[in-house]
Amino acid sequence: MDQPPRLIPAHALRLELALQLLQQAGAMLPDAEPYTEVWLQGILDALCDLSSKDALTGLVNRRSFEMALDRELDRVARSGEPALLLVLDIDHFKAINDNHGHAAGDQVIRAVARSISQMVRPMDTVARIGGEEFAIILPNCPTTYGVTVAERIRERVASLTVEVGQAAPLTTTISIGGAFAPQWVRSSALLWTERADRQLYRAKAEGRNRACLESHIDSLVSAEEKGMLFAVTQQDSE
Ligand SMILES: Nc1nc2c(ncn2[C@@H]2O[C@H](COP(=O)(O)OP(=O)(O)OP(=O)(O)O)[C@@H](O)[C@H]2O)c(=O)[nH]1
Numbered sequence: 001m002d003q004p005p006r007l008i009p010a011h012a013l014r015l016e017l018a019l020q021l022l023q024q025a026g027a028m029l030p031d032a033e034p035y036t037e038v039w040l041q042g043i044l045d046a047l048c049d050l051s052s053k054d055a056l057t058g059l060v061n062r063r064s065f066e067m068a069l070d071r072e073l074d075r076v077a078r079s080g081e082p083a084l085l086l087v088l089d090i091d092h093f094k095a096i097n098d099n100h101g102h103a104a105g106d107q108v109i110r111a112v113a114r115s116i117s118q119m120v121r122p123m124d125t126v127a128r129i130g131g132e133e134f135a136i137i138l139p140n141c142p143t144t145y146g147v148t149v150a151e152r153i154r155e156r157v158a159s160l161t162v163e164v165g166q167a168a169p170l171t172t173t174i175s176i177g178g179a180f181a182p183q184w185v186r187s188s189a190l191l192w193t194e195r196a197d198r199q200l201y202r203a204k205a206e207g208r209n210r211a212c213l214e215s216h217i218d219s220l221v222s223a224e225e226k227g228m229l230f231a232v233t234q235q236d237s238e
Pocket residue numbers: 056089090091092093094095097101102103104105106109130131132204208
């Protein structure tokens with residue numbers, strides 16, 4: 001017969017390193033009696049936050065973003081709801097660092113992150129996926145709405161002013177690439193990201209401070225994605 005799981009007293013947990021990490025990260029520690037249930041839950045929540053959020057902006061980090069992308073692809077394949085992926089990159093960001101210093105660059109990244117977050121719905125996932133690169137997953141986003149939302153974000157960032165020390169406030173722009181997940185098709189995170197990246201590349205090449213979205217979604221289902229659909233159908237019928 002199976003033995004019941006052996007429960008250990010909370011004090012037996014070795015949490016020194018975890019607490020040290022949270023303190024170094026400036027995380028809020030739970031305001032409760034140490035080793036009580038509430039306190040332990042607070043520590044676990046804080047550790048989850050630390051491993052899923054970007055330290056500079058507080059946005060979702062790359063690892064969490066990739067998990068969210070997989071979840072969304074799964075949902076789109078099952079429900080057929082349209083989902084949009086936007087990738088956003090600050091234009092000529094190197095010049096901001098070079099002319100105003102790395103700390104000013106960091107302030108610009110934080111301000112852009114805040115602006116982007118203010119322009120989307122709570123159900124959307126906003127992530128920092130690289131130095132000056134962000135991504136947004138917009139579930140259940142009507143295809144006719146894609147350009148509108150991308151343009152709204154682009155305009156908001158273009159109107160932003162960032163105070164950095166004594167110098168005149170900085171302004172900046174972003175380029176945006178976007179692609180809808182192919183509906184009813186089991187695509188891969190890599191293919192979806194590559195599509196959005198291609199549009200970002202186009203936005204940069206066409207002069208920056210613009211949003212380019214993939215058009216004709218259905219016709220752009222790649223041979224690889226069709227193959228994936230076929231594989232799923234075959235599996236299901238076995
Ligand atoms: N301040 C700051 N700079 C960063 C960070 N991460 C990356 N960078 C810098 O971001 C710059 C990115 O420059 P590039 O990739 O050349 O792109 P860009 O100058 O934005 O040019 P385009 O994207 O082509 O418009 C590099 O100078 C990196 O050192 C960060 O966390 N903070």
